[in-house]
Amino acid sequence: MVDDLFSPRFSPSGPDYLEGLNTEQRLAVETTQGPLLILAGAGTGKTRVLTTRFAHILLQQLAWPEQILAVTFTNKAAREMRERISAILDRPVENLWLGTFHSLCVRMLRQHAALIGLERNFTILDTDDQIRLLKQVMEPWRLDPKRYPPARIMHQIQLWKDRALLPDAITPAQDTELANGQVRAIYAAYQARLKELNACDFGDLMLHMVTIFRQHPEVLERYQSRFRYILVDEYQDTNAIQYLWLRLLARRKDGQPANIACVGDDDQSIYSWRGADIANILRFEKDFPGATIIRLEKNYRSTPRILSAASQIIAHNEDRLGKTLQPGRTDVDGDPIEVISTPDSDDEARIVGARIQTLHEQGHAYGSMAILMRAGFQTRSFEDSLMRMGIPYQVIGGLRFYERAEIRDAIAYMRAVLYPLDDLAFERIVNLPKRGFGNVALSRLRLAAQEAGLSLQQTLQKQLDQGLVKGKNAATLGEFMAALSHAREITSKDGHVIATETILEESGYLTMWRDDPKTVEAAGRLDNIRELLRAIGEFPTMDAFLEHIALVMDGDMAQDEQDRVSLMTLHAAKGLEFPTVFLPGWEEGIFPSQRSLDEGGNQALEEERRLAYVGLTRARERAFILHAASRRIYANWQDSLPSRFIDELPEDQIVRHTVSQQAQRSGSFFNRSPRPSMNRPSSSRYGTKKAAPRPAIPLGATIRHKRYGEGTVVALDGEQLSVNFEDVGLKRIMAGFVEIVP
């Protein structure tokens, strides 16, 4: 059968899809052969180039749709790309290998699961399940959870997975960070347990595929010859294993350079703490000899003044490929960036609210404005302020739909219904609502299950059948198990939506929330469950739904198009744009974040600076940068200095002004509790009541630190201690962070 994709009615009437592209953009689209790196600065039409290139390859009949591999980092980006390709081709496109790294890997892995000892229908664990499983696996090691929290061990395992390292491949030298080198063994045990459960964690999706590619060249070759063109978005954010996966797929047998095109911006690499390696983009030419490099530098988004400021900031970084944004908009010079100093963080929030109100009165929609901050906790003060002023807003990011407890509970119920072997789902819900089946009973059951070689659910059923369960719990648990099997029957008869509803009702889960004393919250949870049922209904089967949520964490549901101010972190803002952008909290310690600097030194500073660059380049017309002299952090007030990034702004593109407390007070009708700045303790960051009479720490004392464990004080310099830790060696620590071990 011949697909009519390239039939005449489908050919372009002219190269009209290339119209409107500038020279570099067009070159990036038309350079189809050989490796290509497109360095696309912020707002330079990156997505447009990528989608046009994809369409171009199809329309030039260089490849069939299924011969193109297109990788994005977010589902949103994948969706957008798919839509835009359809728009250019003027018809829906199917059979595309277009998606995130992880979704593409799942698709492959379902085919080849047997090669690494999994069944085709393996489940994908979420973060909760991962930690729960790891905790169980770790039990025999009897590690102090204070010093070696499971989350940290998990993090270490993830880091290894991100580097494509299997347990066997880890040398003792690579496992010295935590728990005396026992993490490798824990990792191995964890992987073994996953296999028993026929499950993968998120990192495994990539890890298993790379393993298969390495161990089964015939599988790799199949994909290598299939994919004649590879497109990669956000290349600056790839980590080691993603890079390896790409390299393997892009390798040509005949020695010809691969047709791999990567689009990225080294200046917007902001996920190194997630394993992203900026080196991948910096060394592209070495990896793919003969690569063409095209720079897209014409920015059509921001005013020349905003661009100039952003360029000036990023120019302070050394680790760059070098790229200068040129203003594509010459219609206006634009307003200068306003740098506003406020006495404290409450004033900052109030000023932003007032500015938003003024702009709105001048005819600017709320939806055209965004407040972008460094950390999630900063949103709160803005929420307070906007709410009091009656300004509509929405917080983007934060707790995501599928991460809410009630949603996970409901899903666990369904998993328990459909998969009697799914121990993790079962554990989550056996005692929810309370059925008198706590930790003790659970571990007893786990033991019995292990001996019998059965799942928890099967074991419990057997015990019930044999009358082994004593007391009043027997009836409750019997009802619970009956509800599960009832729902199981219903699924085939009435479908998965009804089945979900039934299990939640009959298990008493819904009643638990209905009877909840905190009615407001509980009502919200019930609403969420209703929303979940609606979402489930959009999928043909429960399996399809489960796969969807495993890969798509952001519930892109109920995206109402209301006119509201957006609040989000700088990370969440990447890829977006707004006419007006507020950038609060530009203070040393907050932004750049002290924590990052402590951990990553100069590299981290550069990443913070890239974050500043990302923030500024989100703005089309107006940008406001704010900093407060004093900030409330949790319960305490902390003095802070303006961020060094403010000093890096070009003076001629900004206008500074200071909001005095006096002006604020008289101009404001809010009754704020007066907070005399005189008697505020400013010395210690986390000042406590008992901070003053802290015992002096003598030289040679043994101390304990929350993070580093125990160590000996080897030098004193006022509040600064030099401590030789048993685990991590020599560190400089503030005396306030340690306690003396008697």
Place this chain on the structure above:
DNA sequence: TTCTAAAATATTTTT
């Protein structure tokens, strides 16, 4: 087992 109160602890989070 479960309830309660005290204690601990707060970045960024594409999948």
Place this chain on the structure above:
DNA sequence: TATTTTAGAA
């Protein structure tokens, strides 16, 4: 401050 984790009592 607000939330989550914990330890101890009922």
